[in-house]
Amino acid sequence: MTTDATTTALRRCIGSAKFGIEAHEAPADEFPAQPSQRDGLGRMCKPHWNQYTSALRKAALARKAAEGGAAVVAAPIAPEPVEAPVPIRTRAKRGGKAAEPAAASQGDAG
Numbered sequence: 864m865t866t867d868a869t870t871t872a873l874r875r876c877i878g879s880a881k882f883g884i885e886a887h888e889a890p891a892d893e894f895p896a897q898p899s900q901r902d903g904l905g906r907m908c909k910p911h912w913n914q915y916t917s918a919l920r921k922a923a924l925a926r927k928a929a930e931g932g933a934a935v936v937a938a939p940i941a942p943e944p945v946e947a948p949v950p951i952r953t954r955a956k957r958g959g960k961a962a963e964p965a966a967a968s969q970g971d972a973g
C-alpha cells in the first residue's frame with residue numbers, strides 16, 4: 864500500500880449517528896462530487912454516502928408503508944431534513960442552496 868503524492872489531503876467523513884455510520888477521515892479522492900456543496904465534495908465518503916442514501920430510502924419507504932400510503936400521496940410532508948446531512952434545521956429546497964436574503968432596494972424608485 865503506497866500512497867501517491869496526489870492523494871495527501873484527508874477529508875472528514877461526517878458519517879451518520881442515525882444510521883450507525885461512524886465519522887472518520889478519508890482521502891478527498893474517496894468523496895463523491897457534490898456541486899451543491901461549497902467545496903464541491905460530499906460530506907461522506909462514497910461507500911458511506913451510498914449506505915446513507917440507501918438507508919434514507921429504506922426509512923422513507925418504511926415510513927410511507929407505516930402511514931398507509933393512501934391519503935398522503937400529494938403531500939410531501941418532511942418532518943426531518945432527509946435530503947442532505949446538514950446540521951441546520953431549515954426548510955431547504957431540494958437544491959440545497961442557502962436561502963439568500965432579499966436584496967434591499969437601494970434608493971427610491973422614481
Ligand SMILES: [Zn+2]
Pocket residue numbers: 876877878887889907908909910911912
Ligand atoms: Zn465514510
